[in-house]
Amino acid sequence: MIKMKTKNLKKQLIGQFYHKNIPAFTLAILAAVVGGSLNLILSWIIKQLIDTAAGEANALPLLTLLKISGGFLLLCALAFLLRYLSLPFYIRRAMCQYKEFALQKLLGKSISSFRDESTATYLSALSNDATSIETDYLEQQFDLLTKVLTFVGALTLMLWYSPLLTLIAFAITLLPLAASILTGNKLTPVEKKVSSANANFTAALNECLSGFSVIKSFQAEKEIFNFFVRSNRELEDKKFSKRRLKTLVGMIGALAGIFAQLGVFIAGTWLVLSTHSLTGGTVILFVNLMNFVIDPIATLPGLLASRRAAKGLMGKLAEALEKNPTAEGHRDISELKEGLRLDKLSFAYEEGKDVLHQLSAKFEAGKAYAVVGGSGSGKSTLLHLLMAGNTGYQGQIFFDDTELRDLSTSSLYHLISTIQQNVFVFNASIRDNVTMFRDFPQAELDKAIHSAHLDELIERRGEDSLCGENGNALSGGEKQRISIARSLLKQTKLLLADEATSSLDAQTAHQVTSDILDLQGITRIIVTHTLEEALMKRYDGILVLKDGRIEESGRFEDLMAARGYFCALFTLAQ
Numbered sequence: 001m002i003k004m005k006t007k008n009l010k011k012q013l014i015g016q017f018y019h020k021n022i023p024a025f026t027l028a029i030l031a032a033v034v035g036g037s038l039n040l041i042l043s044w045i046i047k048q049l050i051d052t053a054a055g056e057a058n059a060l061p062l063l064t065l066l067k068i069s070g071g072f073l074l075l076c077a078l079a080f081l082l083r084y085l086s087l088p089f090y091i092r093r094a095m096c097q098y099k100e101f102a103l104q105k106l107l108g109k110s111i112s113s114f115r116d117e118s119t120a121t122y123l124s125a126l127s128n129d130a131t132s133i134e135t136d137y138l139e140q141q142f143d144l145l146t147k148v149l150t151f152v153g154a155l156t157l158m159l160w161y162s163p164l165l166t167l168i169a170f171a172i173t174l175l176p177l178a179a180s181i182l183t184g185n186k187l188t189p190v191e192k193k194v195s196s197a198n199a200n201f202t203a204a205l206n207e208c209l210s211g212f213s214v215i216k217s218f219q220a221e222k223e224i225f226n227f228f229v230r231s232n233r234e235l236e237d238k239k240f241s242k243r244r245l246k247t248l249v250g251m252i253g254a255l256a257g258i259f260a261q262l263g264v265f266i267a268g269t270w271l272v273l274s275t276h277s278l279t280g281g282t283v284i285l286f287v288n289l290m291n292f293v294i295d296p297i298a299t300l301p302g303l304l305a306s307r308r309a310a311k312g313l314m315g316k317l318a319e320a321l322e323k324n325p326t327a328e329g330h331r332d333i334s335e336l337k338e339g340l341r342l343d344k345l346s347f348a349y350e351e352g353k354d355v356l357h358q359l360s361a362k363f364e365a366g367k368a369y370a371v372v373g374g375s376g377s378g379k380s381t382l383l384h385l386l387m388a389g390n391t392g393y394q395g396q397i398f399f400d401d402t403e404l405r406d407l408s409t410s411s412l413y414h415l416i417s418t419i420q421q422n423v424f425v426f427n428a429s430i431r432d433n434v435t436m437f438r439d440f441p442q443a444e445l446d447k448a449i450h451s452a453h454l455d456e457l458i459e460r461r462g463e464d465s466l467c468g469e470n471g472n473a474l475s476g477g478e479k480q481r482i483s484i485a486r487s488l489l490k491q492t493k494l495l496l497a498d499e500a501t502s503s504l505d506a507q508t509a510h511q512v513t514s515d516i517l518d519l520q521g522i523t524r525i526i527v528t529h530t531l532e533e534a535l536m537k538r539y540d541g542i543l544v545l546k547d548g549r550i551e552e553s554g555r556f557e558d559l560m561a562a563r564g565y566f567c568a569l570f571t572l573a574q
Contacts, residue, residue: 009105009318014311016101017094017138024093027086032142034079036149039292040157041072047285091138098133099126105321110409111389117323120203125317128198132191137310140303147296147303154292161282169290190242191309195316197235204231246306329406333415336493336523337400339365340386344395347385355381356548358395365493368517368524368538372531372569373545379527380421382545383496386525387416417487419500423479425471430454431463434485444489451515452485453508454478476503484512488519495519497526510535531573542566 018025045068051059060068106122158166208228269283345359356378363369371379385393388404397404399415425433434454435445449455457478471479480503487495497516501509509530516524517538526539536542536556544552544559544566551565559566 006315006318006322009322010311010315013098013101013314013318016097019097021090021093021097024086024090027082028090028142029145031079031082031086032145033149034075034082036146037153038072038076038079039150040153040289041075043154043285043288043292044157045069045072046288047282050284051282087139087142091134094138095130095134099130102126102317102321109321111387112391115390117320118199118203120199120206121320122317123202123206124195124199125313125320127202129195129313129317132195133310133313136191136306137314140307144300144303144307147300150292151296154289158286158289158293161285165286169286169293190238190245191306192312192316194235194238194242195313197231197238201231201235204228329403330408331402331406332408332411333399333402334411336365336415339363339367339400339523340494340525341398342395343398345382345385345397346394347381347390347392354548356385356393359550361543361550361553363523363525364540365523366521367540369526370536370539370542371525371527371545372529372542372566373551374569376547377545378548379545380498383418383498383525383527386496387418388412415492416494416496417490417492419483419487419495419497421499421502423471423483425467425474425479425482427467427469429464429466430458430461430482433467433482434489436486440489444491448485448489451488451512452481453512454481454485457481477505477508480504481512484516488516493522495522495524495526497524497528499527499529501528501530514538529573531570533570536570544569 045065048060048065048068052062052065102125155166158169204227208224340363342359342361345356346354347356348354359382371382373379384390385397386404388407388409391405399407399412404412428437431445434449449458465473467474467479467482471482474482480501484500487497495516500516501512504512510532513526513528513530513535516526517535533556539556541553542556542559543550546565552559552562554562560570
């Protein structure tokens with residue numbers, strides 16, 4: 001079933017080259033057809049000119065040949081103009097649609113389906129692999145067409161003028177051509193090895209750059225350099241093998257061409273001198289035509305192998321896109337009427353090592369809840385599950401009366417907004433990072449910015465100021481404020497916050513949390529380590545986790561009166 005889906009997706013990827021691109025593709029084909037005929041026509045004109053110069057009886061008059069030559073030059077101009085107008089436009093649109101379709105499919109994955117995948121696979125597929133596909137599949141399809149047309153035309157002319165000389169020519173080149181075909185067939189597996197090595201190299205380079213501060217602080221420059229060297233040399237070794245094989249195919253083809261031309265010239269000269277059945281112009285015509293016969297035969301195996309390899313890269317991307325298919329439900333939910341309910345919820349990242357154990361709890365709609373506990377108690381994991389970050393849990397999570405796994409992800413993400421510890425910021429403006437590149441009424445945007453205390457940053461730098469790659473132009477607190485603002489702006493029915501104020505100063509953290517608690521008509525579940533009494537008293541309920549289990553739950557006053565685990569945590573935090 002999965003193989004069938006992968007095959008269909010591969011067809012869809014290939015289909016992007018022609019989707020809404022037929023006019024440009026048709027013009028490019030026409031240019032290839034006209035271009036393929038030019039060399040044949042030129043060879044025929046040269047033959048006629050030689051026969052006319054030699055005074056052959058059936059030669060065309062020079063004036064007629066000059067008129068034909070003028071028409072030929074106009075045809076050349078037309079072919080070049082067609083290629084100029086169509087080919088770059090076709091390739092540009094085809095590659096845009098291909099990569100955009102692939103990314104759209106990738107973005108259609110759920111968080112849980114993407115969690116175990118390597119980003120390097122997609123980075124390689126949409127960069128290096130895409131370049132190979134552009135060269136070896138798109139551009140070469142027109143070269144293939146031109147070569148096939150010239151082959152058929154040249155062979156037809158050769159047989160017309162001398163079947164015997166044609167047979168001699170093919171006999172001379174049979175062995176080198178066979179070698180070329182056998183060698184060319186080895187290109188497909190080599191191309192796949194290059195692609196895999198490039199994915200490893202991309203991953204290594206990304207890790208070197210992403211972990212730069214860690215590398216420096218642990219003085220691991222030498223070790224990381226050696227790690228990079230290994231992946232780099234593996235890639236270049238694979239590229240070397242590919243390049244050497246392609247060179248060998250080309251050399252064999254060139255050898256076949258030399259054998260053919262020399263052999264045809266010798267055999268043709270003998271026929272002219274001995275039987276007078278051919279003219280000198282015909283021999284020259286044969287020598288020229290042999291290029292157009294031998295070249296396609298010699299290069300076709302390599303071209304077809306490169307084309308198969310390019311299709312293999314598309315198949316590899318299709319396989320990755322179909323990997324870990326999203327097993328989402330189809331039920332929609334537009335609002336949260338009753339709330340969330342956990343029923344014997346358990347979860348383990350590794351079998352036998354539960355992070356959450358038999359959690360049962362209820363979060364009523366429109367109320368605010370705090371989730372507290374020591375480090376490693378499972379607080380962040382719980383929020384991760386609530387946003388469908390992993391659906392491999394035991395027990396049930398209900399949104400009203402619908403189990404989480406029965407909900408469509410689009411419906412779920414429309415319902416939820418999240419504030420996470422590790423904030424991702426795009427290399428775009430502050431405004432675009434808050435709005436997530438969407439349009440909002442200015443009044444709503446201003447309110448979210450004010451509630452997240454982004455006012456000072458925007459006044460100082462302007463909302464069009466760029467945030468840098470992964471927010472490197474911002475402090476941790478500024479990135480946190482952006483995350484809070486974008487979540488508040490979304491105005492969903494459920495807000496999940498995981499240590500939302502961890503990077504903020506105490507005063508700002510207090511005010512931001514207070515603003516979140518002031519929100520009306522929104523269910524709020526907030527993981528926090530800040531056990532501030534004034535804030536704790538405002539929560540409708542507090543869920544206390546210990547070692548992945550619910551140790552206690554209730555309102556602040558009740559938990560303090562019980563003098564249990566929460567009371568101990570609160571006392572230590574003061």
